[in-house]
Amino acid sequence: MNGTEVARTIREDVRPGVAAFAAAHGRSPGLHIVLVGDDPASHIYVRNKERAGTEAGLIVRVHRLPAEATVDQVLAQVQALNADPACDGILVQAPLPAGIGKHGTERVFDAIDPRKDVDGLHPHNVGLLVQGRAALKPCTPSGVIELLDRLGHPIAGKHAVVIGRSEIVGKPMALLLLQRDATVTICHSKTPDLKDTCRRADILVAAIGRPGFVTTDFVKPGAVVIDVGINRVDSRDAVVGFFGADHPRVADFDKKGSAVVGDVHPAVAQVASAMTPVPGGVGPLTIAMLLKNTLTAATARG
Ligand code: NAD
Numbered sequence: 001m002n003g004t005e006v007a008r009t010i011r012e013d014v015r016p017g018v019a020a021f022a023a024a025h026g027r028s029p030g031l032h033i034v035l036v037g038d039d040p041a042s043h044i045y046v047r048n049k050e051r052a053g054t055e056a057g058l059i060v061r062v063h064r065l066p067a068e069a070t071v072d073q074v075l076a077q078v079q080a081l082n083a084d085p086a087c088d089g090i091l092v093q094a095p096l097p098a099g100i101g102k103h104g105t106e107r108v109f110d111a112i113d114p115r116k117d118v119d120g121l122h123p124h125n126v127g128l129l130v131q132g133r134a135a136l137k138p139c140t141p142s143g144v145i146e147l148l149d150r151l152g153h154p155i156a157g158k159h160a161v162v163i164g165r166s167e168i169v170g171k172p173m174a175l176l177l178l179q180r181d182a183t184v185t186i187c188h189s190k191t192p193d194l195k196d197t198c199r200r201a202d203i204l205v206a207a208i209g210r211p212g213f214v215t216t217d218f219v220k221p222g223a224v225v226i227d228v229g230i231n232r233v234d235s236r237d238a239v240v241g242f243f244g245a246d247h248p249r250v251a252d253f254d255k256k257g258s259a260v261v262g263d264v265h266p267a268v269a270q271v272a273s274a275m276t277p278v279p280g281g282v283g284p285l286t287i288a289m290l291l292k293n294t295l296t297a298a299t300a301r302g
Contacts, residue, residue: 001147001151001226001274001275001276001277001281002277002280003143003147003276003277003280003281003282003283003284003285004280004284006146006147006150006151006284006285006288007143007284007285007287007288008284008288009150010146010150010285010288010289010291010292011052011055011056011288011291013292014056014288014291014292014295015056015057017295017299018056018057018058018295019057021295021298021299022057025302027059027086028057028058028059029058029059029088029089029294029295029297029298030058030059030060030061030084030086030087030088030089030294030298031049031053031058031059031060031061031088031089031091031118031290031291031294032060032061032062032063032081032084032087032089032090032091033046033049033050033060033061033062033063033091033092033093034063034065034074034077034078034081034090034091034092034093035062035063035064035065035093036064036065036066036067036069036074036092036093036096036097036100037065037066037067037069037096037097038067039095039097041232042093042094042095045093046062046093048287049091049287049290050062052287052288052290052291053290053291053294056291058291058294058295059086061087063077063081065077067097067099068097068099069097069100071100071101071104071107071108074092074096074100074104074108075107075108075111078090078092078108078111078112079111081116082111082112082113082116087116088116088118088294088297088298088301089116089118089290089293089294089297089298090112090113090116090117090118091118091119091290092108092109092112092119094168096108109121109122110122110123114136115297115300115301116297116301117136117297118136118139118290118293118294118297119136119138119139119168119290119293120134120136120137120138120139120142120172120293121138121167121168125137126167126172129172129175129176130175132179135296135297135300136293136296136297137172137176137289137293138168138169138172139285139286139287139289139290139293140168140169140173140207140228140282140285140286140289141169141172141173141175141176142172142176142289143282143285143286143288143289144173144176144205144226144228144282144285145176145177145180146285146288146289147226147276147282147285148203148224148226151274153203153224153274155177155180155181155182155203156180156181156182157181157182157183158182158183158202158203159182159183159185159200159201159202159203160174160177160182160183160184160185160201160202160203160204160205161184161185161186161187161197161198161200161201161203161204161205162174162177162184162185162186162187162205162207163187163188163194163198163204163205163206163207163208163214163263164187164188164205164206164207164208164209164228165186165188166207169207169228170186170188170207171186173205173207173228174186177203177205182203185197185200185201194218195217195218198214198218198219199217199218199219199220200220201219201220201223202220202223202224203223203224203226204218204219204223204224204225204226204272205226205228206225206226206227206228206229206262206263206264207228207229207263208229208263209229209231209263210229210231210263211229211231211233211238211242211261211262211263212238212241212242212261212262212263212264212265212266213229213263213264213265214227214263214264214265214268215265215267215268216265216267216268216270216271218268219268219271219272220271221271222272222273223271223272223273224272224273224274224275225264225268225272225274225275225276226275226276226281226282227262227263227264227275227276227277227278227281227282228262228263228282229261229262229263229264229278230260230262230278230279230283231260231261231262231263232258232259232260233258233259233260233261234257234258236250236253236254239253239259239261242259242261242265242266243266260278260279261278262276262277262278262281264278
């Protein structure tokens, strides 16, 4: 399942809406990203979001704060963006530095104006999501739904199993699948009969954060497998174990010294009827849905 290609079509669908908004309002929709600290992966994600947003015609601004920023400083940044009429979407890049803490992180995310919450993580929007009437839905799981729809994989009546129960992926993924009339099972680190449960899935979504965790024995032949995981692997042996010694990904590892792999072992492709690759699967969809949410937020604010 080519997520890069589907993401491109979503971005193409967004572009005319952005142009129409700009023509009507004399300004382009504004996406503002708050980036706190030095996490290298976060910097790469933000750069990709900035590039994709700019290409789609959005005004994208990145507000950088140092790793030692206090909760109050991050809150002040969010409040300034809430008050800025040219800001339509606010994204606070997760994770915030350890010093901000769990409680501080919650305070920051709760401070975002729900109408500008393009990540769909504010409790107000999560409540609407539970009731099936959210306009701004979390980007990664809504990207997965778009992927299934656009590639013609039916959801209604299917048994979907989601591994992972995070606020950002697992829980909203399960809710969105339920809203589309799947029968949904949520698995997590304390699920005792994980493999047996996964083997009953018509649609299996892995959002765990463990390289290659889902092996062929988790998968019913013919299932659709969605790999949300993004894991950096520094061991050559692990990469060889994943792909085989002669695979181009091993040569790529030798150049870069690391590889990015999913939560699903590549051998699962032989059992599944369809499967998302990593990279090039769910990741690009997350960014495309962020752009879509920004346009939705801008249009709703008028
Ligand atoms: P998280 O750490 O918050 O949650 C992981 C979940 O996996 C937990 O709910 C936990 O219960 C479950 N889990 C952990 N070990 C398990 C085990 N042994 N058996 C069963 N369940 C287990 O992570 P997250 O934020 O949900 O992210 C999950 C993965 O998805 C990560 O690799 C992350 O990098 C990736 N991710 C990708 C995108 C994207 O755009 N593709 C977006 C967000 C997250």
